Amino acid sequence: MVGEAGVGKSRLFRDFNAVSRRGCMVLETFSVSHGKSFAYLPLIELVKNYFRIQNQDDERQRHEKVAGRMLILGRTIDDVLPSMLYLSELGSAFQR
Numbered sequence: 193m194v195g196e197a198g199v200g201k202s203r204l205f206r207d208f209n210a211v212s213r214r215g216c217m218v219l220e221t222f223s224v225s226h227g228k229s230f231a232y233l234p235l236i237e238l239v240k241n242y243f244r245i246q247n248q249d250d251e252r253q254r255h256e257k258v259a260g261r262m263l264i265l266g267r268t269i270d271d272v273l274p275s276m277l278y279l280s281e282l283g284s285a286f287q288r
Contacts, residue, residue: 193205219238219241219242220238220241221234221235221237221238221241222234222237232279232282235279236279236282239276239279239280240280242261243257243258243261243276243280244257245257245258245280251281254277254280254281255277255280257280258273258276258277258280259273259277262276
């Protein structure tokens with residue numbers, strides 16, 4: 193979301209977040225100035241948080257966490273698994 197300071201961007205997101213939590217899972221992430229050079233950094237952080245991936249997890253542990261959670265979600269999203277694994281690997285590259 194883009195807009196001039198003071199137009200209510202933060203308020204809109206805060207209100208949306210409060211309403212969305214009623215019966216839905218809400219995933220949050222943020223962007224920081226030092227991450228501007230890599231546009232996917234907020235998405236990577238979101239994936240890491242959702243799958244509970246820790247910085248010290250090795251490749252096998254990351255794959256188990258992602259695949260296990262994806263199985264719980266159901267077979268209809270199997271085509272998304274490779275992308276989620278890729279993003280979890282990208283996230284580990286930033287921690288080295």
